[in-house]
Amino acid sequence: MRGLRIYAVAYLVFLYAPIVLLPLFAFNDGTIIAFPLQGFTFDWFIELTRTEALHDATVNSIFIAVTTAILATCFGLFAARAGNRHVFPAKGGILGFIMLPLVLPEIIVAVSLLVAMLQIGLTPSIWTVIAGHVLICTPFAIAILNGSFANMDQSLEEAAVDLGETPLSTFRLVTLPLVMPGIIASLLICFTISLDEFIIAFFLSGNEPTLPVYLWGQMRFPGRLPVIMALGTILVVLSIMLLITAEYFRRRGLRRAGLRDTGGFL
């Protein structure tokens, strides 16, 4: 038992110690990333606000992540409902192929997307990155929403139709509110995946870099490292807040649906 406990602690240290270093050096008054710490400063954060290119990259990333999250969640919603409620020819094969990007090497996806886009004459841009991100986020959305639909008693939809609603108003009045926790979870997960995705963005963003692509570019300048640390700190804080929000909505959804908590999606 004792051995297992040490293993668990070592594992957590390995996992999180590098992340703890981020804020440490972000507030460190020195350009060299090394101990001992030099003193406390906000300089790197102030410099963040002055970097034009960084702002553009941030705006690009957020736009891509929001659009990707919405599109992937919509597609995920359709696919999950179809998979859970309908029987159609080659259903297993179709759903399998939709889920495939989950395990495909991203570099392969990125290269083939680039080749395909250049072939049909598209210029790499924000929109090509969005297309790539939707491709890899949709399987996650489907996986999350599958759970929501599987948890939902099918006779609820039948009851609404029986009580006079059309299939469309049933979807709006019954299905949508009941899978809403799944939708919110899917939006947040897809947003997070898209925000920190590098390979596809690197290949497809052209001269409109996303935040990770911009950061990668900055790595060439050692003097910029503390700024990157500062940016990293902000991203970590934002991610944690995002996950807490997602978990809050999930639990609230469960309570409202009167279901038992069987562990989060995280």
Add this chain to the structure above:
Amino acid sequence: MKDTNQEPIIALQGVHKFYGEYHALRGIDAEIGQGEFFSLLGPSGCGKTTLLRAIAGFEDISSGRILLDGRDVEGVPPNKRPTNMVFQSYAIFPHLSVAENVGFGLRKSGMSGSEKQTAVGQALEMVGLDGFGSRAAHALSGGQRQRVALARALILKPKVLLLDEPLSALDKKMREQMQTELRRLQRQVGITFILVTHDQEEALIMSDRIAVMFEGEIAQLAPPQALYRRPANRRVGEFIGMMNFLPARVIASGGATVEVEVPGLGRAALAPDQCPAGIGSEASIGLRPESLTLLFDGQSADRVAQGVVEEHTYYGDMTYYDVRLDGAPNTVSVSMRNMPGRRVLERGDRADLAWDARAMVLFG
């Protein structure tokens, strides 16, 4: 009972349903009267739920016709049919309050807000849930959910209310209470109820008429008493309550009676309503456990048979005896009410059994 001159509210004409190769409904013909409490009774997989869902519009039928209030409803979706359903799981919307659940179907009714409120209040009162309107649906007990489901369906005043095993999720006490309450409610609102159940006792207690279904066919359609007393065949007799079967041989057949020889009991003259083949043919007779009576010291009867007690089972109000009649190939089950001072026979005791030919049913 119903006025037989009235138009049936539902007419099923040669209804067939295939799921691929599987023949789920095999030619269902029935007419269900206005204001009738009608049950579809059968073991699981007999097609009773499929038939109910076909009436509701959730299943297309492969051939035949379903007439609702004289109108062929082929292709009419569930939301356009004058039927409402109480689902087995109750299907209470968990994100809505009790009042919102009950008023759900009124959305397109054109009622004003206060009219709806009044209607919801009346519906809740009818099912004994007045004051529950603001409760969250997921905080209700099983029995309360059942009542909400009933109120939600009845508020729309459907021509037919369809109930899919509505009591199977309740515990025994609650189930018995809801059986009488459903019956009372049905009389009060006068709406035709169609109940799907696998519980024969439930069907007997609640129904005006029962259709017993096996393998996609109606084996017998009759009021509870007729069904219990005169099952159409051995299978129905076995399914509804308990029935003893003894081999019998037809020895004489007159205009008014058929005479059979039953090993262990002797000769019996039966009404020929279900006369099998001619003289000399092998048949069997069915006898309910309560129509056999053990005779205790000093009692006598017209027709008496002898046997040996092989087993007895105590049920509190009743004791069931397995008695092997002298000369009979199998044991018969006999039920006796436990009364003060009446002794209980032990295994191996000799027993005298009184029987009555009027309670016998002859099967071909």
